[in-house]
Amino acid sequence: MMSFSTSLILASGSSARRMLLENAGLAVQVRPVDLDEEALRRSCEEQGHTLSQTAIALADAKANLATRDVGFDELTVAADQILDLDGVAFAKPGSVAEAAEHLRRLRGRTHVLRTAVVLYKGGEKVWEHLASPRLTMRDFSDDFLKAYLEREGPAILSCVGAYRLEGPGIQLFSAVEGAQDAVMGLPLLPLLEELRELKVLGV
Template sequence: MMSFSTSLILASGSSARRMLLENAGLTVQARPVDLDEEALRRSCEAQGQTLSETAIALADAKANLATRDLGFEDLTVAADQILDLDGVAFAKPDSVAEAGEHLRRLRGRTHVLRTAVVLYKGGEKIWEHLASPRLTMRAFSEAFLEAYLEREGAAILSCVGAYRLEGPGIQLFSAVDGTQDAVLGLPLLPLLGELRRLKAIST
């Protein structure tokens, strides 16, 4: 009998991505990988790849690392996200001060989150998907920004764009055009659709 759930390997240490999968009823084994993401981004840029192509390349690299020594039938999910402000990519901030600078650059403007997800079976990619939610930051005051940085502190250093939309970061925005799961880093409905097509979960 086909199962409502399935077991996935998640090539990430992201608590948000794991939460999305587990809340959907899937069993997740997290397998964080040691990838020099900045070096790969620079390589993709040198090759003239778009930020969307780079996001997919990063997800691919994570999946390749995570699928080493796995069985042929193992399903592995990997994802990556690049913040695109008019063609300029933002990396995760290294400090709270740098987070503040990122937010000042994003303030009052619309950016795109190039969010890639790939599915591997064994060591072979069998599916990929790219979502591009658009987010508009409001023209928040310096006082608000300082209070926000003090409240969030180091928690935002693991976030592209220096915000957690599932937390106080939602107050930075005036509009979000895209699904919450894609903003959080894993477009869930397309992934579930592919798992149903593969008959990995019940149809």
Template structure:
């Protein structure tokens, strides 16, 4: 059965292994192929003047990995970097580091530099940087331990070591920004772009 929202002749590819980003796109009614890429991110991060620029460059580099394989497709690359008090946070390596990250973030506001880029025919044709702001409650060590026991290794897939779409919402005092952007993919700007490109029907 054809997708009632999308032009099947204009393929859409996500250059990411993120199950969360894929679920955001699928929930919006998009049909998209997934092609994870293997990128050494550290040199790009070190060369960038700030976290927002780093996120955009990383998203672009991920999409560019598929230039030769899928020249006609609309390829999406995404990246997200958490910044709190001038410090950048990557995904935690293990639950001990996850606990350390949550303790560092509690009682403070942080920004999620959330980048999304689209490439086609070897060129970047669109990019967007969302910057949701979130503040954790001054949660106790006991609450952090309980949260990580409940969520387990699922938190290792997200910067900040929390999943807003689950019980992680209980960690927060305030949340500002599009929910999908917080999850790692600014959806509303993307949908506008895809309609302009006739990937999605108006």
């Protein structure tokens, strides 16, 4: 009998990614990893990797760390997301002031979220996927930006781009091209399709 659900290790402390998986009916074991992401980003840049390749490398490194001491058939998923504004990568803001600066630079322009997800079975990678949703921010006023930052506060510091599309951040945008789950950090439909291919979810 095929299963409607399965159990996954999530190599991330992201509440948004966990919510997406759990809302889809999956049992999630959260296992954040201690990865020097900045060092890996620098290494990828020195090797001439694209931002898409860097996102995949980061997701792969997280999953690899999380799969230590797992059973041979345990499934581990990891993801990473890089904001790409005309080839320039944005990291998560370190303060509300830095978030304001990021949003001023993004205002009125289109950026791409390089969103990578990898799946390991046991200690081996079995699948990877990259989604690249495009988002266009409207030319919002400084008064709106101030009100937005006061409303959201430090919560946006955990978000690349300093916005949560599932919250008030949606008001920053004039257009979004791509799946909302990919914007939130996890391309869910491709992942579910791969789980069906692996015969751990019902078809």
